[in-house]
Amino acid sequence: MKKVLVTSTFTLPEENDKRLQIDYIPFIETEIYPESQIIPYLPNEVNSFIVTSGNAVQAIKNIELEGDFYVVGKNTAKELFGQNREISFISNYAEDLLERMLETEVKKYVFFKGNLSLSTLPDSLRKNGVEVIGIECYKTTLKPTKVNENYDALVFMSPSAVKSYLSMNQIPRDALVFVSGKTTAKAVKDLAGDLPVYYPEETTKESLLTLIKETIND
Numbered sequence: 001m002k003k004v005l006v007t008s009t010f011t012l013p014e015e016n017d018k019r020l021q022i023d024y025i026p027f028i029e030t031e032i033y034p035e036s037q038i039i040p041y042l043p044n045e046v047n048s049f050i051v052t053s054g055n056a057v058q059a060i061k062n063i064e065l066e067g068d069f070y071v072v073g074k075n076t077a078k079e080l081f082g083q084n085r086e087i088s089f090i091s092n093y094a095e096d097l098l099e100r101m102l103e104t105e106v107k108k109y110v111f112f113k114g115n116l117s118l119s120t121l122p123d124s125l126r127k128n129g130v131e132v133i134g135i136e137c138y139k140t141t142l143k144p145t146k147v148n149e150n151y152d153a154l155v156f157m158s159p160s161a162v163k164s165y166l167s168m169n170q171i172p173r174d175a176l177v178f179v180s181g182k183t184t185a186k187a188v189k190d191l192a193g194d195l196p197v198y199y200p201e202e203t204t205k206e207s208l209l210t211l212i213k214e215t216i217n218d
Contacts, residue, residue, distance in 0.1 A: 001018070001019060001020065001021050002019055002020055002021070002152040002153065002216050002217070003021045003023065003149070003150070003151045003152050003153075004020055004021065004022045004023070004151060004152065004153045004154075004155060004212060004216070005023050005024075005025060005147065005149075005151040005153070005154050005155065006022060006023070006024045006025075006155040006157075007025060007026070007027045007154065007155060007156050007157070007161045007162075007164075007165050008024070008026050008027065008028060008155075008156075008157045008158070008161050009024060009026045010157045010205075011024065011205075012155075012205055012208065012209045012212075013205055013206055013209055019217055020212075020213065020216070023149075023151075025145055025147065026143060027142070027143055027144065027145060027160075027161045027164035027165050028140050028141065028142055028143055028158065028160050028161050028164055029140070029141045029143050030055050030114075030138055030139070030140050030141075031138060031139040031141070032055060032058050032059050032137070032138045033059055033136070033137050033138055033139070035062060035063055037137075038059060038060065038063060038112075038135060038137050039063060041133075041135045042063075042065075042110065042135065043110065043133060045108070046067070046108050046109065046110050046133065047066055047067030047068065048067055048068050048070065048088075048106045048108065048109045048110070049065060049067055049068070049069045049070070049109065049110050049111075049112065050069075050070050050071075050097075050109050050110065050111040050112065050121065050122075050132070051069055051070070051071050051072070051076060051080060051112050052071070052072040052073070052076065052094065052111075052113070052117070052121070053072075053073070053076060053114065053117070053138075054073075054075060054076050054079055055114060055137075055138040055140075056076075056112035056113065056114070056137055056138065057076055057079040057080055057083070058079075058138075059112065059137035059138050060083075060112060060137065061083055065085070067086065068086050068087070068088040069085050069086060069087045069088065070087075070088055070089050070097055070100070070101055070109070071087055071089070071090045071091070071097075072090075072091055072092070072093065072094055072097055072121075072203075073090075073092070073203045074090060074092070074202065074203055074204045075203065075204055075205060077090040088104075089101070092181065092201070092202065092203045093181060093182055093183075093203075094118075094120060094121045094183070097121065098121055098124050098125065101125065101130070102125075102128055102130075106130070107129070107130055107131060108130070108131040108132075108133070109125065109130065109131070109132050109133070110132075110133050110134075110135055111132050111133065111134045111135065112135055112137050113134050113135070113136055113137065114136065114137070114138045114139060114140050115136055115138075115139045115140060116140045116159075116160050118159070118183065122134060140158075140160050142160060142163060142164040142167070143164060144164050144165070144167045144168040145168065146168050146169065147165075147168075147169050150172070151172075151175060152175060152176065152216060153175060153176040153177070153178060153212060153215075153216050154171060154175055154176070154177050154178070155178045155179070155208075155212070156177070156178070156179045156180070156184050156187075156188065157179070157180045157184065158180070158184055159183060159184055159186075159187035161184075162179075162184060162187040162188050162191055162192075163187070163191060166191050166192060170192075171188075171192050171195060173195075176196075176198065176215060176216055177195055177196065177197045177198065178197075178198045178199065178208065178211065178212055178215075179197055179198070179199045180199065180203060180208065181199050181203050182199065184199070185197040185199050198211055198212075198215055199211070
């Protein structure tokens with residue numbers, strides 16, 4: 001049996017493959033801010049919103065927002081659809097979303113973000129003359145833990161989880177490393193060296209699990 005460690009509370013689809021044992025150890029904690037810490041910062045004149053994580057979706061779930069959403073990640077978009085939000089564009093990665101946003105006439109966005117969210121997308125928009133109002137709606141805290149078991153594969157869902165894990169552990173050279181996408185893959189390579197890192201073309205839980213199964217059992 002192959003042992004897989006997922007370094008977050010992000011759960012993969014239920015798996016009945018007896019060849020896999022999937023353990024979950026969260027290396028980060030997330031605090032969703034109450035609406036009272038978000039609503040006062042919402043500008044009245046903006047009706048275009050950027051959402052790049054499920055945490056942001058949870059933070060705004062009970063807030064009335066009239067306008068269009070620009071979204072990174074199909075899982076994130078699915079949650080927004082569940083809130084009956086109007087979604088203009090869905091992208092697997094921020095760079096693709098940026099390209100689409102620059103094709104529109106929109107010149108002002110609200111970006112729902114966390115305290116550790118990367119500034120790449122808003123910075124790129126600002127360089128192109130687009131105003132971005134960042135509203136922090138959740139807080140991520142690193143939660144380092146020493147891992148004493150040996151795992152055949154490690155799964156990272158964010159750069160923060162990579163940083164937290166590596167603060168007390170090393171990635172074994174014989175372990176397979178799976179991540180949610182390009183940004184987290186870059187974090188692994190920047191912090192742990194030029195290791196082989198696997199990520200799916202589609203940013204969904206199902207695609208990630210399929211990739212893990214196909215690669216680890218190859």
